[in-house]
Amino acid sequence: EIFNDWLPTDDCFVTLDPKVKDxxxxxxARVRVGYHYHDLRxxxxxxEKTERVLQEMGAKNIRSGVSxxxxxxxxxxxxxxxxxARTSVLDADCRAHDAENLFIxxxxxxxxxxxxxxxxxxxxxxFRVADKIKAQxx
Numbered sequence: 001e002i003f004n005d006w007l008p009t010d011d012c013f014v015t016l017d018p019k020v021k022d023x024x025x026x027x028x029a030r031v032r033v034g035y036h037y038h039d040l041r042x043x044x045x046x047x048e049k050t051e052r053v054l055q056e057m058g059a060k061n062i063r064s065g066v067s068x069x070x071x072x073x074x075x076x077x078x079x080x081x082x083x084x085a086r087t088s089v090l091d092a093d094c095r096a097h098d099a100e101n102l103f104i105x106x107x108x109x110x111x112x113x114x115x116x117x118x119x120x121x122x123x124x125x126x127f128r129v130a131d132k133i134k135a136q137x138x
Contacts, residue, residue: 078108
């Protein structure tokens with residue numbers, strides 16, 4: 001499996017649904033995942049190069065597909081870093097601007113994951129944030 005990351009754009013965002021509520025009466029999240037035309041160009045480029053490499057290695061049954069559909073794994077973004085609560089969700093230490101002592105350390109803290117699996121980056125950042133929380137607690 002080969003995948004490429006999507007460019008972070010303003011067409012990817014989370015809002016609260018004004019009509020649909022959860023069982024507690026809170027609005028549910030609406031996730032919008034748009035893609036940039038460049039993402040598909042990169043995907044097609046990678047697919048073509050990969051097919052050629054596999055053919056050179058003797059592979060016979062090669063299938064590939066490039067899609068603008070949202071990925072089902074390795075999702076990043078949604079909680080942008082920043083110093084301004086009007087344009088970001090988290091500060092540099094993954095603390096939410098609008099909720100005291102809420103720290104977010106999953107893949108959403110990164111605007112993009114790059115083109116590699118970033119599980120270890122999430123782990124490393126979680127340990128970094130845990131150290132910040134520990135220091136804060138004394």
